[in-house]
Amino acid sequence: MTWPIGIGDLGDRLNLKNDRISDHDAVRQLRTVSEILRKLSTQPGVVLADEVGMGKTFVALGVAMMAALSDRGRRPVVVMVPSSLHEKWPRDFDVFQSLAIKRSEDKRLSVAKADSGLEFFKLIDNETKNRPHIIFLKHGAFHLQNMDHWIRLALIKRAMLGMHLGEKRDALPRFAARLIRKKSSYSDPGLFAKLLQTPNRQWRDVINNYGYCLEDDPIPEAVQKIIESDEIDIEPLRVCIRQLPARESGSIDERLERTRITINDVLRKIWPATLAKAKFRSPLLILDEAHHLKNPATRLASLFVANDAEKDVNTITGALEGAFERMMFLTATPFQLGHHELLNVIDRFKGIAWKTLPQYSKERFEAELKELGKVLDHAQHRAAELDKRWQSLHQDDLVGHDGKQCNVEDWWSEVIQNPVDKPEHIRIVMRAFDEARIAMKDAELPLRQWVVRHLRDRNLPGTNTLRRLRLAGGAIALGGNGNGGLPVEKEALLPFLLAARAQAMVIRGGEKAGRATFAEGLASSYEAFLETRKGGNVDEEAPIGSTSNERVNIYVEKLTNVLPNQSAYAKHPKIAAVVECVLDLTSVRLNWVSTT
Numbered sequence: 001m002t003w004p005i006g007i008g009d010l011g012d013r014l015n016l017k018n019d020r021i022s023d024h025d026a027v028r029q030l031r032t033v034s035e036i037l038r039k040l041s042t043q044p045g046v047v048l049a050d051e052v053g054m055g056k057t058f059v060a061l062g063v064a065m066m067a068a069l070s071d072r073g074r075r076p077v078v079v080m081v082p083s084s085l086h087e088k089w090p091r092d093f094d095v096f097q098s099l100a101i102k103r104s105e106d107k108r109l110s111v112a113k114a115d116s117g118l119e120f121f122k123l124i125d126n127e128t129k130n131r132p133h134i135i136f137l138k139h140g141a142f143h144l145q146n147m148d149h150w151i152r153l154a155l156i157k158r159a160m161l162g163m164h165l166g167e168k169r170d171a172l173p174r175f176a177a178r179l180i181r182k183k184s185s186y187s188d189p190g191l192f193a194k195l196l197q198t199p200n201r202q203w204r205d206v207i208n209n210y211g212y213c214l215e216d217d218p219i220p221e222a223v224q225k226i227i228e229s230d231e232i233d234i235e236p237l238r239v240c241i242r243q244l245p246a247r248e249s250g251s252i253d254e255r256l257e258r259t260r261i262t263i264n265d266v267l268r269k270i271w272p273a274t275l276a277k278a279k280f281r282s283p284l285l286i287l288d289e290a291h292h293l294k295n296p297a298t299r300l301a302s303l304f305v306a307n308d309a310e311k312d313v314n315t316i317t318g319a320l321e322g323a324f325e326r327m328m329f330l331t332a333t334p335f336q337l338g339h340h341e342l343l344n345v346i347d348r349f350k351g352i353a354w355k356t357l358p359q360y361s362k363e364r365f366e367a368e369l370k371e372l373g374k375v376l377d378h379a380q381h382r383a384a385e386l387d388k389r390w391q392s393l394h395q396d397d398l399v400g401h402d403g404k405q406c407n408v409e410d411w412w413s414e415v416i417q418n419p420v421d422k423p424e425h426i427r428i429v430m431r432a433f434d435e436a437r438i439a440m441k442d443a444e445l446p447l448r449q450w451v452v453r454h455l456r457d458r459n460l461p462g463t464n465t466l467r468r469l470r471l472a473g474g475a476i477a478l479g480g481n482g483n484g485g486l487p488v489e490k491e492a493l494l495p496f497l498l499a500a501r502a503q504a505m506v507i508r509g510g511e512k513a514g515r516a517t518f519a520e521g522l523a524s525s526y527e528a529f530l531e532t533r534k535g536g537n538v539d540e541e542a543p544i545g546s547t548s549n550e551r552v553n554i555y556v557e558k559l560t561n562v563l564p565n566q567s568a569y570a571k572h573p574k575i576a577a578v579v580e581c582v583l584d585l586t587s588v589r590l591n592w593v594s595t596t
């Protein structure tokens with residue numbers, strides 16, 4: 001067991017300051033590493049939810065370093081990342097290793113990448129001295145159907161055990177290369193005959209004796225244990241093997257191809273289950289882009305907790321349950337999730353190895369999460385009440401002390417300072433605001449146990465200049481104001497009307513219809529809308545056994561077909577307004593420079 005981890009010498013081991021990170025930010029990041037390590041000593045997991053650009057990656061690598069180097073069994077820390085970031089994380093580690101790690105003995109920290117579950121188990125299978133300290137693993141690795149030829153042969157061999165095949169058993173070595181699609185490089189029937197008679201753990205020596213040079217055992221030990229067990233349903237593969245030809249014939253190629261296709265179809269179901277049941281143990285999982293866990297039915301989320309209702313033994317749900325002593329999730333957008341979705345993310349922590357946390361039980365975790373849900377429910381209800389009361393306000397109410405209309409921010413500041421002489425409907429809004437504020441404050445304390453979040457300073461460094469100006473609706477448009485939205489017209493009108501229609505169906509359909517991400521994407525840009533249409537990525541979002549709302553899909557498909565061509569994407573209502581504003585500001589700046 002790795003935990004608890006000593007942090008007394010953390011400052012002597014890490015220096016997170018560099019040319020792009022200020023002393024202030026470096027201190028904050030080091031303090032965050034320390035706080036996360038402290039939390040993980042007494043609880044199953046933590047969510048790091050700093051804003052974008054605040055150094056979550058380096059904080060995570062600092063935590064990973066301390067966990068990996070503290071593990072007495074040299075079990076690797078696993079960092080699961082989306083495919084789009086699978087190359088970036090190792091590059092960031094190179095910078096971290098070069099600039100942030102202070103001690104020479106800590107710089108021996110080694111890393112490796114794994115695209116698939118098989119690659120991952122081969123890395124785990126390395127001798128202790130050759131095993132990487134950190135493995136960067138793709139989100140979708142355990143769902144990829146990329147078993148190699150040796151795995152195929154091992155599963156076929158396992159299925160043949162105890163079968164009465166007669167001549168078919170003797171003929172298999174002649175046909176094996178074609179069945180596993182390795183005829184070009186491994187075509188010697190003698191090799192396959194030897195492998196079928198030799199224990200799998202000795203295969204590497206046999207293969208290398210035939211002139212090849214395998215560095216790793218072709219079947220990782222964790223996978224081998226499942227293959228030789230009764231934990232997977234091998235019977236469908238036995239049915240395929242009975243179709244094997246016993247001798248050559250004029251139609252042998254066609255027969256072998258049909259058999260190969262049939263065997264592969266069966267193996268596509270058996271292999272994920274084999275991966276799911278193969279066991280390993282790691283001191284820590286770091287999961288990037290953790291907001292993808294918001295839906296428990298997605299493939300990624302299902303890896304951490306087994307589905308008790310699932311009867312099929314050839315399933316991959318719960319593949320990572322009990323594998324990690326602790327979990328650390330990264331996301332920059334925790335509060336863009338609904339609070340039930342945020343609770344779903346935190347709920348994945350119940351998939352840790354609970355024996356390594358004897359002072360904090362799974363039952364206690366579930367009870368505390370239930371109480372947190374009640375507190376967040378109350379805060380949501382208060383916020384909904386405020387939203388309802390706010391709708392009672394009208395433009396005529398937004399009047400300052402001088403009797404003139406003003407924008408909503410200035411008006412609200414004045415109302416807060418002088419509430420007594422306001423009409424009753426405004427005082428009701430103020431009471432709803434106070435109740436919502438108190439409820440939000442009450443929710444912060446229990447949520448702080450699980451979520452660590454830092455925000456950027458509101459002002460630019462060393463100035464009183466606001467980092468961001470909030471421009472609502474049409475205020476971004478030249479000559480516009482904040483009292484209305486951006487106009488949607490001309491060629492943009494039809495796509496937005498179709499999106500509104502589809503979104504209305506989603507709302508009426510409730511949970512069965514899913515979330516209207518297409519509408520959110522369209523409101524952002526045409527490109528963002530098209531990104532939501534990709535869907536079904538094996539990495540994160542593909543739901544297990546999900547069904548779509550056909551009527552919604554019809555409207556969304558029509559929406560896709562009526563989008564402007566790519567050259568007109570810049571005419572999207574929001575994009576066009578922002579571009580015009582930026583060009584205007586740039587022009588003003590250039591004119592100012594030219595006159596000074």
